[in-house]
Amino acid sequence: MTLHIDLQAIVANWTALAAKAPGARPGAVVKADAYGLGAARVAPALYEAGARDFFVALASEGRALRPHLPDDARINVLSGHMEGADLAGLVPVLNSPEQFFRDRAMRPGKPFAIQLDTGMNRLGMEPGEWSAIRAEVLAARPDFIMSHLACADEPGHPANAAQLAAFRAMTDDCGVPRSLSATGGILLGPDYHFDLIRPGIGLYGALPFADAQSVLRLSLPVIQTRTVQPGEFVGYSATWTADAPRRIATVAAGYADGILRSISSKGASLYAAGTACPIVGRVSMDLITADVTGLADVPGELDLICPEQPVDRLADHAGTIGYEILTSLGPRYDRIYR
Known part of the structure; x- marks a missing residue:
């Protein structure tokens, strides 16, 4: 039983998606072992192509990946700072006030990012929570602030515009890099690109990136x-x-x-x-x-x-x-x- 995996096709898909958002820094989502294809091989190939921002779901995934990437590669953990997590060499994306205060108490001065909930009701701080601690968070200088689109695979869905408006309302004038778009959001156009994009499924040759190379x-x-x-x-x-x-x-x-x-x-x-x-x-x-x-x-x-x-x-x-x-x-x- 053999999976033949074309790393150059993955890199070509990353490059093509990056070209659609020329004003944004292109990251790469390599969670779930690079969607089943092997993060230990996929991530270094993307690093060689220029990627520096990588995203995993769990700290354990980040620890497994860390030895395969140089020190200047940032490995962001989307589940944030879970209790007991080993985050050495990783950047937690903090999803709640509880995570923020835990992280600052245990990792003062270490890098972190923030996720906001703009309507998906899955992960991230809700508007009221964010408003209450926004000044304190910004004073701690997060690497970036992100949210995630629920319906980006459906370009005409009204949730996209609603989440975009919510994200802008929560982050305008923050003075911090922002990230809203994974593959589907990249394809929605420049309004959704902000400073950092997070292509995932499109790297691996699947929809919604219909022009992707087979990998x-x-x-x-x-x-x-x-x-x-x-x-x-x-x-x-x-x-x-x-x-x-x-x-x-x-x-x-x-x-x-x-x-x-x-x-x-x-x-x-x-x-x-x-x-x-x-x-x-x-x-x-x-x-x-x-x-x-x-x-x-x-x-x-x-x-x-x-x-x-x-x-x-x-x-x-x-x-x-x-x-x-x-x-x-x-x-x-x-x-x-x-």
Whole structure:
């Protein structure tokens, strides 16, 4: 089982998104192990391209990444200063007054940033909380102030303009760098760019960045092929039955590897040099079965993610989003970088 990961395509996507916000400093979101692709390899490639601001979800992710980046790379922890967290060499993005006072008491003079809630109601200080401690926070000189858009993937959604207005109202005249946009926000245009952008999913070749280069191929080894006769079934619960003699290939991978069971017999395929081989029967823990009757020769590997079936198309078959497909990719894959 092999994930082929194109680091230069990731860098090209970062460069393309940065070019859409020429007045802003381009960071890079590498949380969840760079969306499943390997932060220890992805982040240094982006650093070499010029990225200096990296974002992870947890302090533990930041500690794992820290040895792979030079000292001038800033690793920002989006969950902030959690009780007991080891933040050595990291920058917590503080989400509440409680976190702010904890951080200043335990890390006086150390760098920090602030997240504000502009309407998503998930993380960040609400307007009243921010107003009460704003002067004290600004006196401590945060690295930046950020918020996060709830509906940036839908350009016409009224929440975007409402959150932009709220962010401006809470941060105008702060004299501190500001950050509002991840990938979707970057694509909304200059009003949303401010001083620092945080591209994430777009780096990894998925929507909403429709112009992104493809960055990965997932190849699965064929264990066995067999002929299934009319009336015979394949897989658990006998959900698929052959209506004619069919050649079935069984490949090594399954939901233990993050291949969602919901793609079972839903139109997804494995691919052999561009030829679709429909997935039949249920995805099981370690195995997937596909109809390879149309192939003259069955290769040693079949592709699940490839140009013919990119991440977001596979997500459509699974009834989910590309984010879940990527971040579900498990540890059993060999990851090969180029």
